[in-house]
Amino acid sequence: MACIQKLREDLNLLDRLFPKEHERVRIMTSSLDEVCLRFVKPDGKYFDMSASIQENYPRVSPIWFSESEDPLVTSCLEELTGNDSNPSILYQINHLVSRLCEFNQLTVPAELLQIVPNQEADEGNGSDEEIESENEDAEMSEYEDMMDDTSAFEDGGSGDNEKKHDESTPAATAVLNRVAQVQRQMHLRGAATGSISANDRLMKEIREIYRSDSHKNGVYSIHLVKDNLYEWDVHLMKVDEDSPLYSDMKQLEREKKQNYLHFRFHFKDTFPFEPPFVHLISPTVQNGFVLSGGALCMELLTKQGWSSAYNIESLILQISATLVKGKARISFDGKGNSYSLSRAQQSFKSLVHIHNKSGWYTPPKQDG
Incomplete structure (x- = not known):
């Protein structure tokens, strides 16, 4: 090639x-x-x-x-x-x-x-129509290439690369193929959203997640909302077994037939340079740095605390650790079983406004 x-x-x-x-x-x-x-x-x-x-x-x-x-x-x-x-x-x-x-x-x-x-492409050769046609062809190629996004370079690259790509599961391949089809249809309708760089990074995150031990061992799972690459449902199914939250999740499974904490991740086209907006959907939780609207009180989820080097699995595991450290408890009082996006956004906006003025609290080392 x-x-x-x-x-x-x-x-x-x-x-x-x-x-x-x-x-x-x-x-x-x-x-x-x-x-x-x-x-x-x-x-x-x-x-x-x-x-x-x-x-x-x-x-x-x-x-x-x-x-x-x-x-x-x-x-x-x-x-x-x-x-x-x-x-x-x-x-x-x-x-x-x-x-x-x-x-x-x-x-x-x-x-x-x-x-x-090389500046040859900028010498003004070709008409505006030709340039526009070439751009459209290039854009279509980008979306068509997404259909093969789980395959390696055609010559295989190094042996390590071959092994890495071979570990992609059929489930990951199926997810990425559905995403590519949705993206292509949206592009044909002129309703494409996101950016190429965010698309590539998010698909890379999905491949890495399906290869990870934490995902394979049932610590958490991900589900794209209507095959939307920019909106994920994340189910956190395992937390520290010595924590009260672990006991609450067992009770939740017995009483509500739900064995996970349901989070939603919203990504922008600026990802990975901006963090996703993350909020809890269900169940309702007290403490654990969970705000009244379901948003999370974590500096990591703000522009100031985020780094493009972070990956999504690390973020999910950090959320799990933060819940345990904050002594999160599931509410079983029946006053509400879920949070809304609008409430979460409002509470998070207020949180960021407060911390921009007062700064973020860093707990002592003995507190983790």
Whole structure:
């Protein structure tokens, strides 16, 4: 496959130009799936950034992540997620390094000139109609590629990659195929929502979840609401067995025939750079950092506390731990068995407003 060979050549070029001993830019690891780059400042401090290369590359841009909370790094990575961004890994790294050098008032490395993006596509050749037609074809290809999103690159890549993709379960494949069909139909009707980068990240999250031990062992399950990639029902079925919440869930199963806590996750097209909105639907819970409307009092779920490096399984498990730490108890008094989205949004908005003024409380280490 030509695009795979071109990607290999680009990765080899990056490895050669920016070895781990380079003064400013270092390619720490590179593969057909991911490129990890380190930007080193003169004082020795550095930023690590990773580009996750999608299966329909180069039709879509890599998805960038960084654990750094530096606003300059976040700003640079967000620039690369725009719909107008050139998806080429060479262009992306050229742009990223150039911007970081500019922000830090540093000279751009001479090697960067060897990966200057090709400007032939911007020379004005072709009519507006031709360009528009090409864009439409490209968009359709992106949605059609989603149908094959669980398969590996055609040449298989490395042995590790083959094993990773082979572990995708039939259930995950079925979910992603249904999502792709819904997305394609919406696109044909002109009602497409979301963004390509969010689509790719969310589908990657689904694949990882179906491969995870926690999901296989019944700790939690996920269900897409009407095959909507941006709206998930999450059922938390197992919590710490030594907690009162565990006993309450056993009682809930006996009395209400419900053996899980039902959460709903709402994602925006800005994901993963913004967290999902998460709220509890049922049952009603007291304490455990659950607000009266069903929203969760967690800094992790705010823009300030979220990081694009977080994955959804980690978030689900963190929610479980937070409920236990906050001594959550299920309410069996019959005053209401569920929460509404509007109540949850209102209570969460008020919570964020309060904490933006007063800050977030960090419990002592002995409290977990």
